[in-house]
Amino acid sequence: MQTKKELRCYYSSIREEAKDVSKDKVITERLLMNERLLSAQNVLLYASFGSEIDTWELSSRLIKLGKIVAFPKCGKNGHMTFHCVDDIDSLRNNSGMYGICEPDGVLPSPDLSINTVCIVPGLAFTIRGERLGYGGGYYDRFLSSDPSILRLAVAYEVMITECLPVYEHDISIDQIVTEERTVLCNE
DSSP, X not given: OOOXXXXXXXXXXXXXXXXXXHHHHHHHXXXXXXXHHHHOSEEEOOOOOTTSOOOHHHHHHHHHTTOEEEEXXXXXXXXXXXXXXXXXXXXXXXXXXXXXXXXOTTSOOOOTTSSEEEEEOOSEEOTTXXXXXXXXXXXXXXXXXOTTSEEEEEOOGGGBOSOOOOXXXXXXXXXXXXXXXXXXXXX
């Protein structure tokens, strides 16, 4: 089996080739029909960049639906916090550690004890919910602190694979939404 580093390069190029605005729109619409997402009070989103599935339209629509929407702010020690925004224009362009848009750290954090869904980024996934992330461990650390958070991922169908290397600290995903289907991983 290839190393995670090799797989990240491979799936990054697969996602680059698969990038398609029309697929992103289908995924957004599928998400907006997802009962668990629609019943959530808090939605934790990543600020998409590069070839990632677009989350900007989704975040705007969730805000209009009255959801508490929060984006991550990454610290140097591998710690990540989420901060609420009521307008995506309040995110700072390319201000994050990795050149990713982030909220101001003084914005309030959501009450995670209340019905929360986290949309988790990744490069590849299995139907069992295993995830290949970017290697920083931010989401694994964050999600391990509160197992009640529903972990939802968005991916192009070509990013679903049979197996991935998994370590003890890797946190699995509950659902994966693609342009073709919703995979219920741990149910």
